[in-house]
Amino acid sequence: MVKRWRWDQGRLTYFRFENIKKICEGLVELEGSNIGRDGDPFIREVLTSRTGLSFAPTTYTLWRNYARVFACALIATQLDGNLRVTDIGQRLAGVDSSEIDVDEYFSFWIPRFYLPSPAFQDYTPSDNRVFPLCAVLKYLFAQLLEHGEALIELSQVFSLIIGNNCNGCEPLEHYRALKMVERLPIGDEERQVREMLIFASQMSWLKWYSGALIIDLVRDDLQSIEDLLGFVEPLQNHRSPTQQQEILALGRVTAEIKEPFSLATREIPEDILFTEARKVRVTHLRTERSPQLRRLYFSRNPLPVCDMCTCDMRQRYPWTSNILEVHHLLPLSSAITITGAGTSIEDVVGLCPNCHRSVHVYYKQWFERNLVDDFSSKDEAKEVYQLAKEAIRL
Ligand SMILES: [Zn+2]
Ligand SMILES: [Zn+2]
Known part of the structure; x- marks a missing residue:
């Protein structure tokens, strides 16, 4: 059972899609580099000049402070001390000119990001998984289909989704009738969940304001319920034994990346x-x-x-x-x-x-x-x- 939801807090600027893409360009240039003290000056130089971001503080290696950003975004990890860019990281960098846009990226990321995440130390390949964005979006879709509009406040993510132990794998029906449960954030959990949702809100059909995640679609955008469900269905991969191998596996692009909505109404x-x-x-x-x-x-x-x-x-x-x-x-x-x-x-x-x-x-x-x-x-x-x-x- 996942006890709490986690995210790499305080890094929202780095998680901006604009910056993620520039970081990926730098990471591709750094493929195979040593992530320790020896390689740090080179990594720092390439990433700061590519992105214009500070990657502060400089008292630690950049890898030590920012590897969790790369892992959460599924763009890079390290194997035997050498930097490895995932497939999706390469696509974001525009390698072989097959660059993907923000909606395509999140269509890829959402069914693959789960907790306990291989981005964090508490990763255990045998734990039951929670796919946080699949759960939140299933709730929003269920509301949208019923009421024509939908939003979820941060406190409701706790009382409805986390409190009811939703894992994102349940059918849409399950999310229609969730009852409020008292579930208070643990430690920094509130901030971490908020920043995770703000990260995902970069999709063209999600927004975050006034403390709520808002679905930015009208009913006519939902042409096919099958496509919609395919998009929020967790990818139940066979998990790799180590965090690093699992990040590489999750970042692997094996099929065409497809967006669920044509947004023809726009x-x-x-x-x-x-x-x-x-x-x-x-x-x-x-x-x-x-x-x-x-x-x-x-x-x-x-x-x-x-x-x-x-x-x-x-x-x-x-x-x-x-x-x-x-x-x-x-x-x-x-x-x-x-x-x-x-x-x-x-x-x-x-x-x-x-x-x-x-x-x-x-x-x-x-x-x-x-x-x-x-x-x-x-x-x-x-x-x-x-x-x-x-x-x-x-
Ligand atoms: Zn314009
Ligand atoms: Zn004018």
Whole structure:
């Protein structure tokens, strides 16, 4: 029986999907490196320069302090003191140009992450397993199917999921009628569970705000219940004897990684002008058309003033309440930024439909001129947005 849920706390910045990808690029470069004192300066140099993150403190080896991040994310481990990147870590780094997006990554990760995790010392291959995200998502799906919307507060994760010893393997039906049980967090458990859920909330159809994990789907997104269930069904692999071998096994990519939702409700025929069916551009639109992101953004920015042309939409079209659209300022393949408070709107602006369409055309031309598919960094993405903004003739 799993006594408590665990996660590597205090590392949310490192767990940002953006940073996970950059860390993977560095790890691939470091494949086979010595993780001890001897190899540490090289590991530190590659990872800090790739990611811009500090990997503090420097009094210990980077491996000692950050190996749990790599293991929790299933991207790397060590064998005989040498760094080993998993298959999924290589895919995230874009090796053989088969880069995967945030939703694909989590579709892979969710059925594989269990407790007691091989990321931690308490790993025992014979223990009963709990698949925390499978359990939480089954609860959310059961609610969504019944009520058309669903969220779970952190305290309910304890009283409904952990308190009832849910392990993620039960049928969806089981999650429909869970009764509240008193189950208080043990030690740092509350923080650890929160940060684990914030990590997973980077998927384009999950959000975390006001202390709750919110499912960001509408019923029409659930085209096939079979796909949905396949996605939250734990992968019952035969466990390896050591933590390290188990991380490598869990990170192995053996089949095509498939997302459970097409999110067709976030697409319109005109999209093709911008997307030309390219995956990263489709991802951008899926990300910024999230109904929950829109709700969150406009609850904090109630005035419908376009960030580019500064036009107040309600003044110009007095019969409308808010026709602004949400535009995401990070590279197209990026997830919405997460912080300790959850889903962040710091990289999001409101644009009128004309400016929004125009900025996407600007991006498309910029990509063509520079022979790239996406911006290479947050700064570059924001710079190009500024250029477009300055090029408008008002
Ligand atoms: Zn505008
Ligand atoms: Zn946009």
